[in-house]
Amino acid sequence: MQHTVRVEGLTKKYGTVRAVSALSFTAEPGRVTGFLGPNGSGKTTTLAMVLGLARPDSGSATIGGVPYTALERPALTVGASLSADFHPAHTGRAHLDIARRAIGVPAARVDEIFELVGLSDAADRKTGGYSLGMRQRLALGTALLGDPDVVLLDEPINGLDPEGIRWIRVLLRHLASTGKTVLLSSHLLSEVQQTVDDVVVIRRGELAFAGPLAELQRGTGEHTVLVSAPDQPGLAAALEAAQATVHGQHSGALRVTGADPAAVGRIALAAGIPLTHLSVETGELEQSFLDLIDGTGQHSSAAQAAAQTQHAPTGGPAPDPTAAPSEGDHA
Numbered sequence: 001m002q003h004t005v006r007v008e009g010l011t012k013k014y015g016t017v018r019a020v021s022a023l024s025f026t027a028e029p030g031r032v033t034g035f036l037g038p039n040g041s042g043k044t045t046t047l048a049m050v051l052g053l054a055r056p057d058s059g060s061a062t063i064g065g066v067p068y069t070a071l072e073r074p075a076l077t078v079g080a081s082l083s084a085d086f087h088p089a090h091t092g093r094a095h096l097d098i099a100r101r102a103i104g105v106p107a108a109r110v111d112e113i114f115e116l117v118g119l120s121d122a123a124d125r126k127t128g129g130y131s132l133g134m135r136q137r138l139a140l141g142t143a144l145l146g147d148p149d150v151v152l153l154d155e156p157i158n159g160l161d162p163e164g165i166r167w168i169r170v171l172l173r174h175l176a177s178t179g180k181t182v183l184l185s186s187h188l189l190s191e192v193q194q195t196v197d198d199v200v201v202i203r204r205g206e207l208a209f210a211g212p213l214a215e216l217q218r219g220t221g222e223h224t225v226l227v228s229a230p231d232q233p234g235l236a237a238a239l240e241a242a243q244a245t246v247h248g249q250h251s252g253a254l255r256v257t258g259a260d261p262a263a264v265g266r267i268a269l270a271a272g273i274p275l276t277h278l279s280v281e282t283g284e285l286e287q288s289f290l291d292l293i294d295g296t297g298q299h300s301s302a303a304q305a306a307a308q309t310q311h312a313p314t315g316g317p318a319p320d321p322t323a324a325p326s327e328g329d330h331a
């Protein structure tokens with residue numbers, strides 16, 4: 001089943017600290033949503049309220065229209081990881097075995113999960129000897145034990161090496177391609193920008209922006225798309241014929257303005273040119289994000305409207321998430 005995560009007017013104070021303030025956004029099935037904000041901006045508190053672990057002062061958080069605490073089989077509907085801390089004297093296997101008994105999934109699932117998260121060789125080692133990257137993999141595996149429709153992850157990329165980041169990106173994109181709702185928090189846009197479809201940015205507990213990643217770019221003006229193909233001259237000609245402007249190359253990719261990434265993809269498709277790379281130039285997105293979190297961004301007025309936008313599920317096949325998991329971040 002598909003479930004939208006919906007946060008509406010969520011507010012939570014700790015004493016005089018307003019951790020979360022009138023926050024509204026949705027995370028949609030079939031999409032990876034990045035929940036972004038600096039340290040202390042209220043991300044963990046929000047996820048805790050979605051999971052029924054903290055009680056909002058006002059507002060609501062629902063999963064498929066129902067509060068977490070009212071779900072019939074919560075652990076099989078929502079898989080969550082709020083921390084990568086485990087009892088250091090327990091093996092990874094003992095941890096997963098306890099968790100899978102608690103939620104009532106078969107024992108065979110444990111080895112499947114170790115395989116999925118690339119920890120099969122470390123399954124019988126104590127987690128006290130795991131690197132942070134390995135603990136992140138175990139935390140993700142724990143969240144996926146019940147094959148949930150909704151996956152909520154707090155800073156899952158923190159501590160992963162570049163290979164680990166690539167691996168988790170492929171896995172999360174695969175989960176979304178099967179219709180799951182994936183919501184992950186991060187304090188770094190650069191860490192997740194190649195993984196997410198949508199972004200929700202919060203600043204001091206308040207919504208600063210919600211919408212598709214490409215939308216974040218539009219607020220600061222024209223963006224530059226980086227695109228490459230085996231037939232680079234043919235691609236450049238097709239783009240220019242479609243009134244886009246090609247500004248030479250950067251690291252082997254064409255730099256294109258006058259067309260957003262979707263338009264560039266459509267132009268290439270119409271010209272029968274397969275692409276090997278398509279992205280938005282990093283510096284501009286990062287600046288847009290930094291402007292938002294230091295309060296100088298111009299997106300606030302559009303934020304609520306964007307939060308209401310419904311998005312079509314991402315189409316297209318996903319790469320095999322089990323392919324070549326990294327050993328690089330293992331201890």
Ligand SMILES: Nc1ncnc2c1ncn2[C@@H]1O[C@H](COP(=O)(O)OP(=O)(O)OP(=O)(O)O)[C@@H](O)[C@H]1O
Binds near residue numbers: 014018037038039
């Ligand atoms: N249990 C608590 N008691 C008191 N204050 C809290 C509690 N939990 C969070 N806060 C405060 O609420 C604010 C938001 O914290 P939260 O942990 O949700 O932010 P965050 O965006 O997840 O940050 P980080 O990435 O650093 O974990 C912070 O000012 C924090 O100090």
